[in-house]
Amino acid sequence: MPAKLPEDAAKPLEFLARHRLAATPQNYTLAYVALSDPGSPIGRAVAEIIAEGYRIKQDEADHILEAHGTTTFFGAYERKNGELSAHLRHQTIKIGELASSAADATGALARELSEEATTLSGGGADSTSIVARMIEHSLQAQARLTAAMDEVKTLREELEAARNDAQRDELTGLANRRAIDAHLAELAEKGEPRVIALCDIDHFKSVNDRYGHGVGDRVIKLVASTLEDACTAQFVGRWGGEEFIVIMPSSDIAAVIKRLNQARQTLADTKFKLRETDEPMGLISFSGGVALAVGGKQANVTALQQADKALYRAKDEGRNCILSA
Structure with missing residues (x-):
């Protein structure tokens, strides 16, 4: 047969x-x-x-x-x-x-x-x-x-x-920019509300300058996994460099801020040391900006701009905090 x-x-x-x-x-x-x-x-x-x-x-x-x-x-x-x-x-x-x-x-x-x-x-x-x-x-x-x-x-x-x-960031395993764009386009087509958050590792340049890019990569992976754990079941991607994006199909901005603050707290509660020398690295933190998108593609563009502005306000106000647009 x-x-x-x-x-x-x-x-x-x-x-x-x-x-x-x-x-x-x-x-x-x-x-x-x-x-x-x-x-x-x-x-x-x-x-x-x-x-x-x-x-x-x-x-x-x-x-x-x-x-x-x-x-x-x-x-x-x-x-x-x-x-x-x-x-x-x-x-x-x-x-x-x-x-x-x-x-x-x-x-x-x-x-x-x-x-x-x-x-x-x-x-x-x-x-x-x-x-x-x-x-x-x-x-x-x-x-x-x-x-x-x-x-x-x-x-x-x-x-x-x-x-x-092809849709995964090689370093962190998170969704890459291509996958992020596709996901945002899909949500825009549905027209449903979604909260968009942009997060950026604080003082990352000084980490690279002081400890080298190998340690910098480990810090990026650490923050990525911490965000992914705190935002379980939500879309988490690497936006570029030391910047990340979290997308939640909801209009509840407070819920996203709560998850991001949980991730910040997890990092704050962890004592990081250099693997090679056991030297303390101090606080690893990130800042974030959050905005709501409702509607089609232009709503995504506007929300990303608003989240980016909120992120830089967070940097200006002392870093290690999450602000909404």
């Missing part, structure tokens, strides 16, 4: 069958991206055609791939990430080729069995020999199909890991 296709590989094939498109690598790529990332240019173009129950035609599929397949394959990746997009594109096309070859192997096996069955029914060959050959062909096809699907699974995992890595 032929191996069952994994769900990730089977769904695009089902899509192609439903729309009567040939299972070519290019069509498989179209289906895969449309199903796995509906917010991408390819996903939106396909959805627009099939929204009213229409089938997507081959010329429409070709046009979509021609228009979008060489630029942005996944919605989160912009033109400047060409190298990663090319890698994902290569992986996706390869998945399509593997799925197609697996389907071809299954079809070839069916044809071979049919030929053997005809020979057997005609009495023109030794039945034991024919059955043995049928079993051998079946096992070979099964092995090829299993190997192809194992590679599909591996490629899928690599693709997902690449997508995740």
Whole structure:
């Protein structure tokens, strides 16, 4: 019995069958991206055609791939990430080729069995020999199909890991600027209230100057993890350098300030020492500015500006405090 296709590989094939498109690598790529990332240019173009129950035609599929397949394959990746997009594109096309070859192997096996069955029914060959050959062909096809699907699974995992890595800050593991922008855009599209906080490590330049960038990196990671712990279930990202952002889908500014103050207190209660010499480092703290955004994209821009101004007021008023706009 032929191996069952994994769900990730089977769904695009089902899509192609439903729309009567040939299972070519290019069509498989179209289906895969449309199903796995509906917010991408390819996903939106396909959805627009099939929204009213229409089938997507081959010329429409070709046009979509021609228009979008060489630029942005996944919605989160912009033109400047060409190298990663090319890698994902290569992986996706390869998945399509593997799925197609697996389907071809299954079809070839069916044809071979049919030929053997005809020979057997005609009495023109030794039945034991024919059955043995049928079993051998079946096992070979099964092995090829299993190997192809194992590679599909591996490629899928690599693709997902690449997508995740591209949205994570390498030092802290927090969301990076690309992921932050995407999250803000998503909230703006919904139009729901969200509180935006910008936080900046106090006297960070002096930490770098006195102890070196290695210690500075450890301080950034420490503050990042402290913010993440205090703001559990909320969106925390690295805005850049020693600056962080916290986004909470709510209009409750006080709740965000409370969480940030918890993080400040955790840092204040910890006695930090240099790992190499045991020398006390003194207080590690941060300042923050908080603002409310209500509405679309412009609301994000305004709230970020307001949070930034509040942050610098906090710096001017002595640091190690959180102020609202």
